[in-house]
Amino acid sequence: MSMFCYQCQEAAGGKGCTIKGVCGKTEDIAKSQDLLIYVVKGLAVVNNEGRKVGVKNKKADNFIVDSLFATITNANFDRDVFISRIREGLALREELKAEVAKAGGNVGVTNESWLAKILSFVGLKREEESKLPEATTWFSTNIDEFNEKAETVGVLSTKDEDIRSLRELTTYGLKGMSAYVKQARALGFENDEVVAFMAQALAELLDDTKTVDDYVALALKAGEVGVSGMALLDTANTKTYGNPEITKVNIGVRNNPGILISGHDLRDLEQLLEQTEGTGVDVYTHSEMLPAHYYPAFKKYKHFAGNYGNAWWKQNEEFEKFNGPILMTTNCIVPPKASYMDRIYTTGVTGFAGVKHIDADANGIKDFSALVEQAKKLPSPTEIETGEIIGGFAHEQVFALADKVVDAVKSGAIKRFFVMAGCDGRAKSRNYYTEFAEKLPKDTVILTAGCAKYKYNKLNLGDIGGIPRVLDAGQCNDSYSLALIALKLKEVFGLADINELPISYNIAWYEQKAVIVLLSLLYLGVKNIHLGPTLPAFLSPNVANVLVKNFGIGGTTNVDDDMAMFLAQ
Known part of the structure; x- marks a missing residue:
């Protein structure tokens, strides 16, 4: 097996890409990404130790976030970038070790020269150093050694299938979270608690003493922090550019x-x-x-x-x-x-x-x-279509329409909402979502965010009393709006449980931002979410069963059967 990657929905055969990524990622890029994530985890351990002794290193925080984001599906296909990042991450880890050690923190040491300098300075014992993960001590500048190390630190290096599944679930959630953090940071908005959790979680992913239950808890904690990450970006965007409007x-x-x-x-x-x-x-x-x-x-x-x-x-x-x-x-x-x-x-x-x-x-x-x-110097664009599409139904705009929406629900004009957010993709099976939207009863409304909308946002689905039947909240990053809308409806109707609302979740997923959205919805208590066109390959049978048993997670079958199932809820 030359590579192994199953972080996106298009993983070959629904199991994993082993020769070349469906995305176009080659073996050398895939392995460089694996090694970068390994280096980032090692840096995260040191960064996490630093926070315990009052050392907050902004450069390390940003490097962790940016490196996670760089390994998201379809983000970067330049191997030289990853090699450069690996070298930068290793050097940054060593610099941070010295800073943390000086503050009294327990850190690993790469070689005898570092050992002599740091241990003699702070009086650490060698046995303390040896307890830290190897990701905090492995060091090289040699490309051949990079290649050799990459062979041993990929996804399959975790032998237990269920632990591997949960580790990857959390890793992919953190990658999705990195998108919110980085884009908010570009607008001058930061949340230190979110960034601190990312380092803590990455460090815990190296802990071989943790059980399946521990990693389930970590994944759900990622969902909780994911809500804060989405809220951070929502605040950054709306404070900077105003609230979206129709x-x-x-x-x-x-x-x-x-x-x-x-x-x-x-x-x-x-x-x-x-x-x-x-x-x-x-x-x-x-x-x-x-x-x-x-x-x-x-x-x-x-x-x-x-x-x-x-x-x-x-x-x-x-x-x-x-x-x-x-x-x-x-x-x-x-x-x-x-x-x-x-x-x-x-x-x-x-x-x-x-x-x-x-x-x-x-x-x-x-x-x-x-x-x-x-x-x-170039011609104007070639026209490929004409017309208009309508959007801008983020949380504040929908809140402004709340009375109208509530009246429509109470009168029976709107019978049910369908959250059809998420991602689009190449697979022909995704035409399911176009057919599903077309066949939905005229008294239903679609709530969407993300590029999944392109499967139906140009269809003439009409409106209900002036309320469009497709309410587009924005980017996949704006799925937070859909959560706030659901929580607002729960409040307006005086319900005790968000799952009592007439809302069904038929979500298309593709990459890691969809993973953190899913974990965040689970944290908020949303149940009976259906994912398609296939369930994630990184969910082992046992982990999938846990999600089914505890949260009612399901897949998709065919439009008619799924429609009947949703409408019977």
Whole structure:
């Protein structure tokens, strides 16, 4: 087996990718990511020890978050980036060891020179040092040794299937959490408790004394902290750009040259809009950047033209037709075709070998002038569709409509809500969600967030008394809004249990942000969530049974049978 990865829904055969990732990840990249996660866990142990003795290292905190994010599915395909990060992480761990040891913390030591310096300084005993995980002591700068070590620290290095499953469940939840933390940080919002938990959880994932019950508890704790992470990003976005409002978004094109921006990072979009204002270049959103149109702060930009295309997996076709430069701000990049390789750019943790990358300066400013100049020399986008789509139904906007929604429920005009949030993907089986939306009774409303919406947000499903039958709260990051809406409805109807609401959960998942959303919903007490088009490959039979028994987690079958099951609830 040359590699093993099963962190996304498209894991080969529903079991795991062992030759090359379905995402396009090669063996050497997969193993470099495995080694980086191992290094991050070792750094997290030292970082966690540091916090116990009052040492808070911002550089280590940020490195842990950014490295987790870089290994999310479809985020980065540049092996040189991961090798560089491994070296940086090891050096940072050693620097932090010295700082923690000086403060009286118990830390591992890489070699005799460090041992001599630190132990003689603080008087630690060698047997204390030996109790720490090997991830805190392994060190190398040699690429061959990196390759050798990577063979031993991947997913399958945990032999017990159930412990492995729970460790990966938590790891993937932490990767999803990293997205919220990093994007909030870009806007100047931070939550030290969330970051501290991430280090603590990573450290616990190295503890071979922990039981299945311990790791179940850790996964649920990740869900609890995940709610705080989502709240952090929601606060960052709304305090910076205002609360989303009902908005009609154009899906056609103009005659000006354009730049297409994809991903999730609103700060990147803001800088791009600022730098393109007055240049004659329009800006279009793609995929998960669509909900940016709902924020009041972006509506002042007259050259913010609309949304182009669909979910992330169609980018090979749609990027080719766009004609202008494309900026990828976060995960969801697909290995680019040669036809547009020279006009795609990455930024942040995103990357692809051979693609131009734009870094921020010391003040967080990114120079997008190369995209602007290139856009001016290229044709305007080729039109692929026309019309408008409506969105902006985040929590504050829905709260403003609360009386209308409650009246519709009480009168029977709305019989049931269906949460159909999550991710889209390549598999034809995902057409299930289009058919499901089409066949839903006319007295039901879909609550959505994430790119799963592209399976049905352009269907003419109508409205109920002026309330659209598809209420789009925003990005996958905005699933927090759906939780707040459910909690608000529970309060309004005076219910004791959130599961008494007329809400069914039929969620499509793809990558690790969906994992932290799931864990967060479980923490909030939501039961009977159905996941599709397949259950995660990383859930062992025993762990899956625990989720079924305790939370009613289920999969999907076919539209008619599932529809009957949901409507009978």
